[in-house]
Amino acid sequence: MLMPYMNHSAREISFKIVYYGAAMSGKTTNLLHIHKVLSDDVKGEVVMLDTEEERTLFFDFFPIYLGTIEGFKLRFNIYTVPGQVIYEASRKLIVNGADAIVFVVDSQPSRLNDNFQSWQSLMTNLELCNVDAGQVPIVLQYNKRDLEPRIEIGTIERALGLNGIPVFESSATRGIGVVDTLKKVSIMMIERFSTANLK
Amino acid sequence: MQQNELTQKMTRLNQDAEARTTMLITMQGNCVVSVGDLSYLNVPAISALVAGMFSATQEVARLVGEDHFSILLQQGEKRNIHISLIDNTIMLLIIFDDVMTMGKVRYVARKALRDIADAYSYTKVDKQVDGEKFKEFAISLIDSIFDEK
Helix, strand or coil, rough: CCCEEEEECCCCEEEEEEEEEEECCCCCHHHHHHHHHCHHHHCCCCCEEEEECCCEEEEEEEEEEEEEECCEEEEEEECCCCCCHHHHHHHHHHHHCEEEEEEEEECHHHHHHHHHHHHHHHHHHEEEEEEEHHHHCCEEEEECCCCCCCCCCEEEEHCCCCCCCCECCCEEECCHHHHHHHHHHHHHHHHHHHCCCCC | HHHHHHHHHHHHHHHHHCCEEEEEEECCCCCEEEEECCCCCHHHHHHHHHHHHHHHHHHHHCCCCCCCCCEEEEECCCCEEEEECCCCCCEEEEEHHHHHHHHHHHHHHHHHHHHHHHHHHHCCCCCCHHHHHHHHHHHHHHHHCCCCC
């Protein structure tokens, strides 16, 4: 069940949103764009743990402070996982406790198998964390739509049987479709949480 | 009231250990309670990083044939940190200045662990929120922050 973290002492509700996807698909670029466009009063510092080649080693992270609801401060913690295959352990620990996931697809045809492999890794890690994949809001973001050639929208959903999953097109380097993706997954997450907590 | 009890126990531990800061952090990277000097700390960032660091260490433990490492020590020039696993869901982080007090920190932490674990278990009973009302306000906040970005 979706369960954000409630801190009664600090009167805070924290949700964890994770950007997942193959190496170099644009997860960190998404995060940095979001951080860039948000105003200073709603965002915290970005924490990045990169290798010398600027590949995510552990995770990237920053908090968004949305405001207060019924005395509770609402916070979204935005994380990216490392995409490279060797960092499976890091991905597992970031996925643990995720309230929503943005799966970033690299639209280049040459990366199709990497996308499939990454999706499989996501499903495995959710299972290892005892999370039912059907209970976590997931949005598919086809990134790098400014590049040619690119795979058709629908390629991933058809191959993986993801009927009805929300899909966005983006170019994270240009900042197109990035905020829309986060907004959609945020709303899905809140709706899921609210339904689970209906009085 | 139970949260106050937890904060009181943490404050006492921080004083007994002569530590600078003491925090209780979930394995998901959220800070439950932080006491002592917080003026120099980015609490969300250190919570996320310590959780990540601890999880990575657990993976190292597994690779060398251990179930887990229950204590982590990091020694610096001016500051040191002591992290101990309370159960499989939370960690106690103690930041202290004088490396010579390491033994004391370890002793105090070990002594207080059970007490803190008990106090923490009482705080885990989550208050239910009004789902419909929460949804309405939260979506309005999301709109106001993300629209036209």
